[in-house]
Amino acid sequence: MPTRSKARKEEPAEAGSDIVMEEAPTSHQPESKDDDMSLPGSTPTAASFEFLNEGHTLGNALRYVINRNPEVEFCAYAIPHPSEPKMTVRIQTFEGTTAIEALEKGLRDLQDLCDVVTDKFIEARERFSAGASS
Amino acid sequence: MDFDPMVMDDAESLGPVVKISQADSVRTKFELSNVDISFANSLRRVMLAEIPTIAIDLVEIEENSTVLADEFIAHRLGLIPLNAEGVESLVNSRDCDCEGYCEHCSVRLTLHAKCTGDENMSVFARDLVPTGERLNQVLGTPIVTDSEGLGPLILKLRPGQEIKLECIAKKGIAKEHAKWAPSAAIGFEYDPHNKLHHTDLWYEQDPKAEWPPSEYAEWEEPPQEGEPFDYDAVPNRFYYNVETAGNLPPDAIVTEGIKVLQQKLAGLIHELTEGEGGDGANGDYNGPRSPEYNTGADGFGGYTTPFGNAGNQSAWGGAGGTTPYGTTPYGAGQSSWS
Ligand SMILES: [Zn+2]
Numbered sequence: 314m315p316t317r318s319k320a321r322k323e324e325p326a327e328a329g330s331d332i333v334m335e336e337a338p339t340s341h342q343p344e345s346k347d348d349d350m351s352l353p354g355s356t357p358t359a360a361s362f363e364f365l366n367e368g369h370t371l372g373n374a375l376r377y378v379i380n381r382n383p384e385v386e387f388c389a390y391a392i393p394h395p396s397e398p399k400m401t402v403r404i405q406t407f408e409g410t411t412a413i414e415a416l417e418k419g420l421r422d423l424q425d426l427c428d429v430v431t432d433k434f435i436e437a438r439e440r441f442s443a444g445a446s447s
Numbered sequence: 448m449d450f451d452p453m454v455m456d457d458a459e460s461l462g463p464v465v466k467i468s469q470a471d472s473v474r475t476k477f478e479l480s481n482v483d484i485s486f487a488n489s490l491r492r493v494m495l496a497e498i499p500t501i502a503i504d505l506v507e508i509e510e511n512s513t514v515l516a517d518e519f520i521a522h523r524l525g526l527i528p529l530n531a532e533g534v535e536s537l538v539n540s541r542d543c544d545c546e547g548y549c550e551h552c553s554v555r556l557t558l559h560a561k562c563t564g565d566e567n568m569s570v571f572a573r574d575l576v577p578t579g580e581r582l583n584q585v586l587g588t589p590i591v592t593d594s595e596g597l598g599p600l601i602l603k604l605r606p607g608q609e610i611k612l613e614c615i616a617k618k619g620i621a622k623e624h625a626k627w628a629p630s631a632a633i634g635f636e637y638d639p640h641n642k643l644h645h646t647d648l649w650y651e652q653d654p655k656a657e658w659p660p661s662e663y664a665e666w667e668e669p670p671q672e673g674e675p676f677d678y679d680a681v682p683n684r685f686y687y688n689v690e691t692a693g694n695l696p697p698d699a700i701v702t703e704g705i706k707v708l709q710q711k712l713a714g715l716i717h718e719l720t721e722g723e724g725g726d727g728a729n730g731d732y733n734g735p736r737s738p739e740y741n742t743g744a745d746g747f748g749g750y751t752t753p754f755g756n757a758g759n760q761s762a763w764g765g766a767g768g769t770t771p772y773g774t775t776p777y778g779a780g781q782s783s784w785s
Contacts, residue, residue: 364715370492371711373485417719424712426486430463430479431705437465437477438698445470 358386359405360412367400368392375402378426379419384410388419473690475697476634478666480684484637487685491635494704495621495628500531500694501554501587502626504540505615512608520610523601525626527572528590529554529616531694533583540617548615550580554587556614562604570610572598587616590693629695629703634688639664643680 354361364371372390379388379402387405404412462481469476479487506521513520543552556575562568572589573596581587591598602610621628638645639661648654663686691697 367711370489370497370708374483374489374708377483377485413719417716420712420716420719423486424709424716426463426482427705427709427712430465430482430486430490431702433463433465434477434698434701434705437467438470438475441467441470 355412357411358408359403361401361403362412362416364400364402366398368398369400372400372402374423375419378423379404379415381422382410382415382418385415388415470698472696475689475701476687477689477701478663478684478686482685484682484685487635487637487682489708490701490704491633491687493707494630494689494700495633497620497622497707498629498695498700498703499534499539499618499620499707500627500629501529501534501537501616501618502624503527503529503556503614504553504617504619505548506612507614508610508612510609510611513602513604513610514608515602520602520612524558524575524612524614525624527575527599527601528693530585530588530590531629533586534618536582537586537618539619548617550582552617554581554616555579556587556589556616557612558601558614559611560604561609562606565606567606568604569597570601570604572601574601575614592693629691629700630697631690631692632688633690635685636661636663637682637685639667639686640669642670642677643682644676645682 369392372392376388376390379385385404385406388403390400390402392400402416404415406412406415410418464478464480466478466480467475468478479490503521503524506517506524508517508520511517511520537554538552540548540552543549545552554577556577558570558575560568560570560574573591575589577587589598604610619627641648648658650657666686667684687701689697689700691700695703
C-alpha cells in the first residue's frame with residue numbers, strides 16, 4: 314500500500330499546486346492516484362460507495378457500525394438527492410485495512426447485530442408467553 | 448482495542464436487551480435497549496415499509512351497477528388486509544416466468560353480490576372468495592377479526608344493484624404502496640422525559656403541566672431539579688408498539704423486519720465479495736464514484752441492493768422487500784440468517 318509520500322512522488326503535478334504538502338490538513342489519507350483499476354477519487358483506504366435503492370434504513374445503521382471499527386478514520390453516509398434512489402457511504406480507514414474491507418466488515422457486523430436482536434426478541438417472546446400462561 | 452459492534456461504548460452492558468411488556472394477537476409492545484438509535488430506527492423503518500405481504504393489485508370488473516366508480520372500488524379492495532401467511536413462497540410477480548400472473552405469483556379472489564331484497568345490502572370482505580390454486584389454504588384470505596365475522600365493509604348495494612369482479616392479489620412491500628404494510632401502526636419512542644432535548648415541547652405556560660407523561664415515563668428516572676444538561680448522553684432505550692393490520696402476527700412483523708434487513712446485508716455482502724455479480728443495473732454510469740479499485744470493474748461503481756432477489760428462498764419472504772424495483776437477483780444459498 315502506498316504511503317502518502319510515495320503517492321506524492323508519483324504525481325509530480327502536485328508540486329505545482331497551491332497547497333504546500335507539508336501544510337496540508339492532517340488527514341491521514343493519501344492523495345488519490347490514477348490507477349487504471351480505480352475509479353476517480355478512490356484509494357485503497359478512502360472510497361465512496363453508492364447503494365442503489367437504499368436509504369436511511371441501511372445507511373444510518375451501516376454508518377454507525379462502520380464507525381465502531383477502530384481501523385476506520387471516517388465514515389459517513391448521505392442521500393445526495395431525495396428524488397434519486399441512491400445512498401452513498403464514504404469510508405476512510407487507517408493503513409491497516411482498506412475501505413472495502415471496512416465496508417464488508419460493517420455489513421457483517423450489522424448482520425451479527427441483527428442475529429443477536431432476533432435471538433433476544435424470540436427469547437423474550439417465549440419468556441413472555443411462558444410467564445403469561447403459568 | 449477489541450471491537451464488538453454489540454457493545455455500547457461506555458456500557459458495562461451485555462449487548463442488546465429486549466423486554467416485552469405486552470404481546471397478543473394484535474400488538475406487541477417491547478423495549479429494545481443497548482443498541483444505537485440508528486439501528487433502532489432501521490428496525491422501525493424496515494417493519495413499516497419493507498416486509499413483503501400480499502394485497503389486491505389488479506381488479507377486473509365485470510358488472511358494477513353500484514353508485515361507486517370502478518376505480519374507487521378497486522382502490523378499496525386493494526386496502527383490504529389479506530392473510531400473508533406463506534408469502535415467502537409466493538414468487539414476486541415481476542420475477543415470475545409467467546405473463547402477467549399465475550398461481551405461483553398471485554392469488555385470485557372473486558366477489559359477486561346482487562341486492563335482490565328491498566333493503567340496502569352491505570358487501571364485506573368476507574364476501575371476497577379466494578378461488579383457484581393457492582400455495583396454502585390461508586394465503587390471500589381476507590382478514591376478518593370482528594365478532595360478527597364480516598370483515599371490512601367494501602361497498603353497499605341498493606335493491607337491484609350488482610357487483611361482480613375478479614381480483615388478483617400479488618406480493619409487494621409498503622414502500623411501493625401502503626396497502627402492503629403489515630403493520631397498522633408502529634409506535635416508536637425513547638427518552639420519555641425528553642432529557643436529551645431531542646424534541647421541543649410546545650407549551651403555553653408549563654410543558655410539565657400541559658403534556659401528559661408517556662406511558663414509559665415511569666420506566667426511566669425523571670430528571671432531577673436543576674440537573675445540568677448532559678451533552679454526552681445518547682438514547683439507549685427504545686420503546687416499540689407494533690400493531691398488526693391482521694395479515695401477519697405482530698411477532699412475525701418484528702422478526703420479518705430484521706430478516707429483511709438481513710437480506711439486504713446478505714445481498715450486499717454477496718455483491719461485494721463475488722465481484723461484479725450480474726449487475727447491469729447501472730453499468731453505463733460513470734459518475735464520480737470510487738469503489739473497486741482492484742477488481743477490474745468496468746465503470747460500475749455502486750452496489751445495488753437488489754430488492755427483487757428472485758431465487759432467495761428463506762423462511763419468510765424470498766424476495767427481500769420486493770415490489771418495485773426488482774432487478775439483480777442475489778444468488779440463492781448465501782443467506783445464513785435463521
Ligand atoms: Zn406468475
